[in-house]
Amino acid sequence: MCAKHSCGGHHSKDHPCNCKMRGFLQACLLLLVARSEGYGYTLLQDLNNFGLMQQSDIGAVYRNLRSLEDAGHIVSEWQDSESGPEKRVYRITSAGRHRLLQWKEALLENRRQIDSFLTLLENSVSQ
Amino acid sequence: MCAKHSCGGHHSKDHPCNCKMRGFLQACLLLLVARSEGYGYTLLQDLNNFGLMQQSDIGAVYRNLRSLEDAGHIVSEWQDSESGPEKRVYRITSAGRHRLLQWKEALLENRRQIDSFLTLLENSVSQ
DNA sequence: ATGAGCTATATGCACTACACATTTAGGGGG
DNA sequence: CCCCCTAAATGTGTAGTGCATATAGCTCAT
Numbered sequence: 237m238c239a240k241h242s243c244g245g246h247h248s249k250d251h252p253c254n255c256k257m258r259g260f261l262q263a264c265l266l267l268l269v270a271r272s273e274g275y276g277y278t279l280l281q282d283l284n285n286f287g288l289m290q291q292s293d294i295g296a297v298y299r300n301l302r303s304l305e306d307a308g309h310i311v312s313e314w315q316d317s318e319s320g321p322e323k324r325v326y327r328i329t330s331a332g333r334h335r336l337l338q339w340k341e342a343l344l345e346n347r348r349q350i351d352s353f354l355t356l357l358e359n360s361v362s363q
Numbered sequence: 364m365c366a367k368h369s370c371g372g373h374h375s376k377d378h379p380c381n382c383k384m385r386g387f388l389q390a391c392l393l394l395l396v397a398r399s400e401g402y403g404y405t406l407l408q409d410l411n412n413f414g415l416m417q418q419s420d421i422g423a424v425y426r427n428l429r430s431l432e433d434a435g436h437i438v439s440e441w442q443d444s445e446s447g448p449e450k451r452v453y454r455i456t457s458a459g460r461h462r463l464l465q466w467k468e469a470l471l472e473n474r475r476q477i478d479s480f481l482t483l484l485e486n487s488v489s490q
Numbered sequence: 491a492t493g494a495g496c497t498a499t500a501t502g503c504a505c506t507a508c509a510c511a512t513t514t515a516g517g518g519g520g
Numbered sequence: 521c522c523c524c525c526t527a528a529a530t531g532t533g534t535a536g537t538g539c540a541t542a543t544a545g546c547t548c549a550t
Binding site for chain 2: 253254255256257258259260263264267270271286287288289290335336338339340341342343344345346347348349350351352353354356357360
């Protein structure tokens with residue numbers, strides 16, 4: 237388990253085949269914030285805990301949160317902690333909820349494509 | 364239907380949310396070539412016909428075919444056509460077949476992640 | 491016979507999300 | 521005092537892609 241970033245991931249050297257979904261990180265962050273308000277550092281762990289991503293980059297998390305805020309899908313607020321540095325806590329906006337439904341459609345399409353691939357592969361192997 | 368590239372796609376302006384799978388094109392090309400030998404120009408249409416991708420870039424197709432060849436997963440051979448220019452026909456290698464199984468695993472993982480996302484989303488909405 | 495359109499391959503260029511690393515800073519414990 | 525944890529942010533390089541353009545052989549209508 238990754239001790240460096242406490243992200244729960246294994247940071248194993250990339251498999252020869254990986255097929256990262258571009259933008260999926262942003263969609264996941266939006267989803268997690270929609271469930272309940274949160275901040276970067278723990279959202280990183282949530283990604284793992286909910287089976288959304290295997291390993292994530294903390295830098296990418298912060299950048300995507302900012303990007304979501306710039307787009308008006310989430311809003312942030314500084315919250316000082318009783319112990320440790322301040323946290324920038326995010327919560328979703330109504331625009332963000334709308335966006336989430338668009339992500340849902342996009343991911344359904346992705347799944348259709350994957351299913352097409354897998355069934356085609358099975359048919360090829362069995363022939 | 365796209366007349367410019369004859370790719371069967373609609374080339375609609377990108378939705379605000381798209382979640383393209385990086386490397387998926389290469390996996391699809393490998394799969395199609397595994398089914399039966401083929402060449403760039405028609406593989407582009409096959410991507411659409413088999414529901415693997417909605418719209419594709421012919422340039423990306425050729426580049427990925429070359430990349431697959433450089434990696435030794437497919438091999439090519441010039442084949443002169445009775446009508447029209449020559450075709451570079453590809454067929455898969457044993458290394459390519461092995462690679463295809465790795466792609467399968469990667470895509471199964473992708474589908475798990477998508478399913479995690481969708482179920483989490485449903486739970487959030489229903490609450 | 492010539493130009494338009496199709497088939498076919500290939501390269502140029504710019505963009506962007508991401509991987510990996512580093513920086514800054516507050517706080518607690520040995 | 522140093523080390524580690526929490527927390528946010530930036531810097532840099534890159535790979536896959538989108539869009540455009542170049543080249544060339546062949547067919548067919550005007």
